[in-house]
Amino acid sequence: MDPTWGQALDQALVREEARVPAGDRWLFYQTALTGPARRAWMAGWPPPAAGAWVDWGTAYGALAVEVAHQYAVRVYGVDWSRARLSAAARWEGAVPHRGQVWWTEADALSFSPPEPVVGMSARFLLQHLPDPAGALAHWAAVLEPGGVLFVEDVDDGWTVEHPAPPPAWAAVVEALSRLQRDRGGDRQIGRRLPELVTAAGLELADTALAVQGARVSSEAFRLSRQLEVLRMEGERDALLAGGYLTREAWQEGVSARASASGPVFMSAGTLRLRAVKPPASSAPPSRQISPVC
Numbered sequence: 160m161d162p163t164w165g166q167a168l169d170q171a172l173v174r175e176e177a178r179v180p181a182g183d184r185w186l187f188y189q190t191a192l193t194g195p196a197r198r199a200w201m202a203g204w205p206p207p208a209a210g211a212w213v214d215w216g217t218a219y220g221a222l223a224v225e226v227a228h229q230y231a232v233r234v235y236g237v238d239w240s241r242a243r244l245s246a247a248a249r250w251e252g253a254v255p256h257r258g259q260v261w262w263t264e265a266d267a268l269s270f271s272p273p274e275p276v277v278g279m280s281a282r283f284l285l286q287h288l289p290d291p292a293g294a295l296a297h298w299a300a301v302l303e304p305g306g307v308l309f310v311e312d313v314d315d316g317w318t319v320e321h322p323a324p325p326p327a328w329a330a331v332v333e334a335l336s337r338l339q340r341d342r343g344g345d346r347q348i349g350r351r352l353p354e355l356v357t358a359a360g361l362e363l364a365d366t367a368l369a370v371q372g373a374r375v376s377s378e379a380f381r382l383s384r385q386l387e388v389l390r391m392e393g394e395r396d397a398l399l400a401g402g403y404l405t406r407e408a409w410q411e412g413v414s415a416r417a418s419a420s421g422p423v424f425m426s427a428g429t430l431r432l433r434a435v436k437p438p439a440s441s442a443p444p445s446r447q448i449s450p451v452c
C-alpha cells in the first residue's frame with residue numbers, strides 16, 4: 160500500500176501538468192505513473208548515513224523529493240534541463256522534508272557536491288549517456304567509501320507484448336531505438352549494468368529484474384498506448400529529420416497503434432541494482448557477476 164505522502168506527491172505532480180511542454184508530457188506522466196513502483200523499491204533501501212545524496216538526471220525530481228522527505232540528508236537533484244528543475248521546485252513542497260533538496264543545473268559527468276556524498280541514485284539516465292562507464296567512474300570517485308549507489312534502467316530485451324504489436328508500430332519503436340543508439344545511448348543497457356558498475360570499482364550488493372507485466376485490461380492498454388505515443392511524438396521531428404522514418408511510415412505506425420484492440424499480455428523490464436563503494440584499503444572488487452534471475 161502506497162503511503163499517503165506518496166499519493167500527495169503524485170497528485171501535486173499531476174497539478175503541474177498544464178505547465179509541462181507537450182513534447183515532455185510522456186516523461187512527466189511516466190514520473191507520476193511509476194511513483195508507486197519507485198517508492199516500493201525505495202522502501203527496501205537501508206537508511207543513508209549522515210551526509211549528502213545525489214540524484215543524477217533527476218528530471219522532475221520525484222526520487223530526490225522522496226529521499227529528502229524520508230531522510231535528514233541534503234539531496235542534490237542534478238539535471239541539465241532547467242525547465243524540468245523549475246517544475247520540480249514548484250511541486251517539491253507538497254510534503255514536508257526531513258532533509259533538503261538543492262536543484263542543481265549541472266552535467267552528471269562532472270558535477271561534484273562540496274560535501275561528502277553517502278548515497279546516490281540514477282534512474283533511467285545511463286541509457287541516454289554516450290559514456291556510461293565514464294559517468295560511473297565519476298560517480299564512484301565522488302562517493303564516500305561505504306556510500307551506496309542505486310541504479311535502475313531499461314532493457315528492451317525484457318519487453319514482451321503478446322500478441323505482437325502491429326508491424327507498422329514496431330517499425331516506429333525500432334526507429335526510436337536506432338535514434339537513441341546514434342546519440343550514443345543504449346536501450347539494452349540493463350544487462351550491462353552489473354559489469355559497468357563493477358568496472359567502476361563499486362561492489363555489487365544486489366540486483367533485481369523488475370518486471371511490470373500483466374494480462375492487461377483494455378483500459379490499462381489505452382493508457383499505456385497513450386503514453387507510448389506521447390513518448391514517440393516527443394521525438395517525431397528528430398525521427399523524421401534524421402531519416403529514421405518517413406512521414407508516411409510515422410503516420411501508418413501511429414494509426415496502427417491507435418486502432419489495435421490491444422495485447423492480452425505486456426511486460427516491461429528494468430534492472431535495479433545497489434552497489435557500495437568499498438573502503439579505500441580493501442582489495443580490488445571481484446569482476447565476477449552473479450546471474451540475474
Ligand SMILES: C[S@@+](CC[C@H](N)C(=O)[O-])C[C@H]1O[C@@H](n2cnc3c(N)ncnc32)[C@H](O)[C@@H]1O
Binds near residue numbers: 190222237240283284
Ligand atoms: C529519463 S529522464 C530521468 C527520469 C528521472 N530520473 C526519474 O526517475 O523519473 C533523464 C534525465 O537525464 C537528464 N540528463 C541527460 N543527460 C544528462 C547529463 N549529462 N547531465 C545532466 N542531466 C542529464 C535529462 O535532461 C533528463 O531529465
